[in-house]
Amino acid sequence: MNSRIxxxxxxxxxxxxxxxxxxxxxxxxLDGERIIHVDxxxxxxxxxxxxxxxxRNYIQLLYLVERICGICSFSHNHTYTRAVEEMAGIExxxxxEYIRAIIGELERIHSHLLNLGVVxxxxxxxxxxxxxxxxxxxxxxxLEAIGGNRVNYAMNTIGGVRRDIEEKHKxxxxxxxxxxxxxxxxxxxEIFLYDPTVEAxxxxxxxxxxxxxxxxxxxxxxxxxxxxxKDVRYNEQLGVYPELGIRPITxxxxxxxxxxxxxxxxxxxxxxxxxxxxxxxxxxxQMPEDKIKTFSKDNVALAKLKKAEGAxxxxxxxxxxxxxxxxxxxxxxxxxxxxxxREPTFPNLFAVARALVGEQLADVPVAIASxxxxxSCTDRVAIIDSKTGKKKVLTEKDLLKASIEKTKEINPNxxxxxxxxxxxxxxxxx
Amino acid sequence: MNVLCTTVGLIAxxxxxxxxxxxxxxxxxxxxxxxxxRVGPPLLQPFYDFLKLVSKESIIPRDSNKMFEASxxxxxxxxxxxxxxxxxxxxxxxxxxxxxxxxxxxxxxxxFIRVIGxxxxxxxxxxxxxxxxxxxxxxxxxxxxxxxxxxxxxxxKLDVERPFSLETLYQHNxxxxxxxxxxxxxxxxxxxxVFWLASEIxxxxxxxxxxxxxxxxxxxxxYSGRHLAxxxxxxxLKEYASASLVVAMxxxxxxxxxxxxxxxxxxxxxxxxxTIKVFMILFVSMSLFRAITGRLRVTQAVxxxxxxxxxxxxxxxxxxxxxxxxxxG
Numbered sequence: 001m002n003s004r005i006x007x008x009x010x011x012x013x014x015x016x017x018x019x020x021x022x023x024x025x026x027x028x029x030l031d032g033e034r035i036i037h038v039d040x041x042x043x044x045x046x047x048x049x050x051x052x053x054x055x056r057n058y059i060q061l062l063y064l065v066e067r068i069c070g071i072c073s074f075s076h077n078h079t080y081t082r083a084v085e086e087m088a089g090i091e092x093x094x095x096x097e098y099i100r101a102i103i104g105e106l107e108r109i110h111s112h113l114l115n116l117g118v119v120x121x122x123x124x125x126x127x128x129x130x131x132x133x134x135x136x137x138x139x140x141x142x143l144e145a146i147g148g149n150r151v152n153y154a155m156n157t158i159g160g161v162r163r164d165i166e167e168k169h170k171x172x173x174x175x176x177x178x179x180x181x182x183x184x185x186x187x188x189x190e191i192f193l194y195d196p197t198v199e200a201x202x203x204x205x206x207x208x209x210x211x212x213x214x215x216x217x218x219x220x221x222x223x224x225x226x227x228x229x230k231d232v233r234y235n236e237q238l239g240v241y242p243e244l245g246i247r248p249i250t251x252x253x254x255x256x257x258x259x260x261x262x263x264x265x266x267x268x269x270x271x272x273x274x275x276x277x278x279x280x281x282x283x284x285x286q287m288p289e290d291k292i293k294t295f296s297k298d299n300v301a302l303a304k305l306k307k308a309e310g311a312x313x314x315x316x317x318x319x320x321x322x323x324x325x326x327x328x329x330x331x332x333x334x335x336x337x338x339x340x341x342r343e344p345t346f347p348n349l350f351a352v353a354r355a356l357v358g359e360q361l362a363d364v365p366v367a368i369a370s371x372x373x374x375x376s377c378t379d380r381v382a383i384i385d386s387k388t389g390k391k392k393v394l395t396e397k398d399l400l401k402a403s404i405e406k407t408k409e410i411n412p413n414x415x416x417x418x419x420x421x422x423x424x425x426x427x428x429x430x
Numbered sequence: 431m432n433v434l435c436t437t438v439g440l441i442a443x444x445x446x447x448x449x450x451x452x453x454x455x456x457x458x459x460x461x462x463x464x465x466x467x468r469v470g471p472p473l474l475q476p477f478y479d480f481l482k483l484v485s486k487e488s489i490i491p492r493d494s495n496k497m498f499e500a501s502x503x504x505x506x507x508x509x510x511x512x513x514x515x516x517x518x519x520x521x522x523x524x525x526x527x528x529x530x531x532x533x534x535x536x537x538x539x540x541x542f543i544r545v546i547g548x549x550x551x552x553x554x555x556x557x558x559x560x561x562x563x564x565x566x567x568x569x570x571x572x573x574x575x576x577x578x579x580x581x582x583x584x585x586x587k588l589d590v591e592r593p594f595s596l597e598t599l600y601q602h603n604x605x606x607x608x609x610x611x612x613x614x615x616x617x618x619x620x621x622x623x624v625f626w627l628a629s630e631i632x633x634x635x636x637x638x639x640x641x642x643x644x645x646x647x648x649x650x651x652x653y654s655g656r657h658l659a660x661x662x663x664x665x666x667l668k669e670y671a672s673a674s675l676v677v678a679m680x681x682x683x684x685x686x687x688x689x690x691x692x693x694x695x696x697x698x699x700x701x702x703x704x705t706i707k708v709f710m711i712l713f714v715s716m717s718l719f720r721a722i723t724g725r726l727r728v729t730q731a732v733x734x735x736x737x738x739x740x741x742x743x744x745x746x747x748x749x750x751x752x753x754x755x756x757x758x759g
Contacts, residue, residue: 011554019643032561033728122643125724130466197635197724361558362727365643 008036011361015044019122019365022375026353026364033360038353045375050340057334058084058158058305059298065325066152068341069374071114073152074107075318076325076341081156083325084336087312088158088305095290096160097240098283102173103146103155104316105276105283109180110139111319112269112276115372116188119266122365123201128191135184138176145172158301160293170284177277185273192266193254202263206367208355209260216351219344220321221272222371224250225265227258232317243286244279262363262370272319302334320344320372345374439523444510444667447518450705451666452476457709458717465721476666480659488655493552501547502653502660505540509667512536516671517678519704520697521597528594530582533675534575537630540668541567544661548649559648562728563639566629569735573743574626577619580747581679584612587754599678607753615749616680622743623676627715630672631665634719635726635734644725673708673715681707 014025023044029037049068053061065080066073078100085092113136120128140150146169147153155161165173191198208218213226223230231248233241249271251257251264258264295301311328321344330337348371356367407414455476463470472478490499514524515533522529545563548556581604586593588602604616629636640648653661685703686696726734 009554009557011558018646030558033558120724123724124637124641124643127466127721128724130468134467197726200726200730201724360727360729362638362641362644362725 013364013368014041019368021118022373024349024373024375026368028356028361028364030361033362035356035359035361035364038356040349040353042349042375050338053336053339055335057302058336059302061336061339062156062158063152063154065339065341066154069343070151071111071374072107072318072320072323072343074103074155075316075323076343077154077156078104079314079316079318079323079325079341080327080339081158081314082316083312083314083327084158084305085312086314087310087327087329088308090159090294090304092160093290093292093294094240094288095164096292098287099161099165099292100156101240101244102165102280102283103143103153103161105279106139106143106173108276108319109273110136110143111372112273113139115269115319115369116192116266118369118372119202119262119366120191120198122369123197125197128198132188135180135188138179142169142172142176145169157293157295157298158305159295160291162293164292173280174284177280180273180277185270188270188273192263192270199263201366202266202370203261204259205262205363206352206355206359206370207259207261208351210258212351212354213260216354217347218321218351219347220317220319220372221265221268222321222344222348222351224248224268225258226260227252230322232315232322236315238316240283240286241279244282246275246279249275262366265370305329306332306334318344320374321348343374345371349373436523440510440514443513443518443523446701447513447667447670448663451670452480452663454670454709454712455666458712458720461713461717462721465717476662480662483654483659483662484656486655488657489652491552491652494652495550495552497546497550498652499657501543501550502657502664505543505547505664506660506667508536508540508543509664509671512540512671513667515596516674517596517599517682518674519684519700519702521595521600525595525597527592530578530594530596533596533671534571534578537668537672538567538571540664544649547653547661548651551652553652555645555647555651556649558645559639559641559651562641562645563649565728565732566632566636566638569732570626570629573622573735573740576740576743576747577622577626578675578679580743580750581616581619584750584754596675596678599682600684603682604680609753611749611753615746615753618742618746618749620676620680622739622746623679624711624715625739627672627676627711628719629731629735631669631716633716634723636731637720637725638728638731641725669712669716670708673712674704676711676715677704677707681711 009030011028011030012025013028014020015023025041025044027039027041028035029039049064053064056064062077062080066077068076084090113132117129117132117136120126120132143153144150146163146165147155155163208222208226210226210228212218213223213228218226218228219230227250229248229250231246232238233246234248249268251259251267251271254267254271255264295304308329309331311326314325314327316323323344324342326338326340326342327336328338352367352371356364359367453473453476456471456473459475460470460473512533515522515529515536522533526532541563545560548560548563582593582598584604584607585598585602588607590598590601592598604612628634632638632640640650645651650658650661684696684700686692686699689696689699691699
């Protein structure tokens with residue numbers, strides 16, 4: 001008799017759960033402690049950003065974009081600026097690019113230190129949480145001194161940056177790097193590379209093999225932890241990054257093996273902390289004396305953008321992975337016809353959900369925390385019937401049908417008929 | 431008259447231990463906060479928490495049954511009964527010839543009542559927490575019982591009247607035998623008991639049933655208001671009682687015989703001194719352990735108990751057996 005009685009239990013993790021920082025829902029089917037199936041429901045954090053964006057001009061949009069998410073406020077801002085600059089063909093002074101690189105790396109340091117603490121908390125190791133967040137205060141203070149705010153520093157503007165980095169800021173940043181190198185990083189390495197508890201819990205948990213990472217198009221530390229050398233700053237030779245000696249960090253340099261588990265993702269983050277500090281130091285050495293923005297005033301920039309045509313795509317490697325912004329001009333007006341952002345959490349979330357099948361319930365919080373999910377960035381579309389309040393689930397076929405209709409409406413001459421490939425995702429749940 | 435004395439004594443001990451164990455909870459939170467470079471809550475925070483919880487409305491889930499409301503009361507009752515069988519600087523007040531068995535039984539009973547309350551709540555998180563609680567209970571009992579009985583058996587060879595009573599621990603202690611084998615064996619068992627204590631009060635590695643980020647406080651997921659307050663108090667009492675067992679086994683010395691006092695004053699002095707020792711053992715097993723470790727998976731914790739701690743316990747017991755049988759020397 002091979003019939004076996006199965007006691008399956010469905011456990012909702014979320015929308016509100018102690019393991020999650022933001023509302024999202026994982027419906028986990030359990031056999032004892034073993035996970036049989038993971039289903040993700042998104043859309044609890046929709047704020048209608050794209051709708052708001054269509055009613056703003058390019059400069060106002062800068063501040064809206066910055067507030068998509070609290071942690072990568074600089075990354076989204078930066079990516080959006082790059083998209084607009086590409087669209088309008090605006091040259092950025094070299095000094096501004098260096099300042100962007102410095103602020104971007106400072107943000108990466110603060111984001112990674114935050115995530116190290118969150119992962120520590122997910123395995124019940126609260127000392128790691130408190131100490132790494134204590135170390136993070138230093139970089140937050142620096143960002144506040146430069147940008148005037150701990151989180152939304154509003155450094156970018158179209159065609160440059162809004163504030164210069166002065167000599168006193170440089171001294172503060174170099175002093176901070178010395179503090180991190182000598183006091184924080186040895187402790188961080190001690191915990192995340194050698195601590196027995198951390199190793200017991202993070203090793204072989206939430207394994208995303210290289211093949212799965214490629215198929216689901218994982219981004220950022222999640223992809224690099226699985227051994228994919230993928231970093232937009234390196235692959236696309238973005239801005240001044242090639243001169244700063246950027247290279248993708250994989251866990252191979254630290255531990256010698258690549259397993260694609262939570263441990264490897266954390267090792268990548270530790271490596272990127274070191275790399276960010278090197279980049280900041282190099283940027284200070286190479287930074288030329290120059291003006292910091294192309295347009296002296298915002299209304300000059302807006303006047304130029306009014307004449308812009310076409311579309312632009314901005315790409316940047318945020319701390320969580322590649323961020324892409326798409327902006328299409330609306331000639332004659334000072335706002336875009338369309339603005340769209342794609343953030344790294346969306347592909348990472350499905351990759352990690354796939355990786356969780358077959359693991360234990362205890363691995364769920366730590367695996368989710370290890371991709372550093374940012375749901376406020378992710379949720380932008382929800383199709384809800386306003387009469388019944390029901391949500392629709394769009395499969396790949398529905399999406400394809402909708403896009404063919406739209407293409408025909410824009411350009412009736414296109415005759416191609418693409419077919420659904422029936423990929424592993426199967427569809428997009430909204 | 432004797433019954434009256436015992437009852438008054440038990441009530442007095444219950445009040446004292448509730449106060450002291452809640453003070454310890456506050457102290458523990460402050461100590462851990464200092465280790466994590468935080469300021470921490472006020473020392474009396476557990477009292478404020480308790481009083482606030484008692485005054486709050488208790489929400490009963492729709493899917494729960496009668497045991498959901500009964501189990502906090504049963505858990506507290508079992509904890510108070512446990513105090514009557516706990517060695518606290520002197521023998522247990524209800525000492526009988528087999529009180530060690532009652533002690534172990536009551537300790538397991540509290541965990542079982544928690545499980546029953548969790549299963550009755552109808553919450554899936556509580557169900558998983560209850561499963562984990564039972565698994566942990568089954569793993570931690572074996573090394574603890576083996577160690578406890580090995581020590582009591584060794585002491586029984588020193589002409590004691592009631593070898594299965596916890597009073598024996600105050601008549602003779604394991605260190606006064608003085609042979610190298612007993613000392614090494616007892617040290618091994620001390621380590622076993624430090625781990626057992628950590629798993630009994632569910633901290634550090636063993637914070638598995640109540641894992642906050644995984645199953646949202648597990649068995650306690652649906653409890654609120656005064657029901658939760660009763661569980662919290664019963665947990666604090668259990669914490670004190672299980673630490674008392676370790677103290678009585680390994681550090682039973684009292685102050686009164688050196689000060690040359692007797693009667694009720696001697697008992698008070700010993701009780702206070704015992705409390706200080708309990709705080710010290712809890713500091714190692716709870717605060718320090720909680721600050722320097724994270725939570726294990728349940729499979730890893732079970733593995734740790736059956737492969738490492740049980741074998742350490744067996745080694746300790748074998749050393750004591752060799753000493754009794756005199757195989758060597």
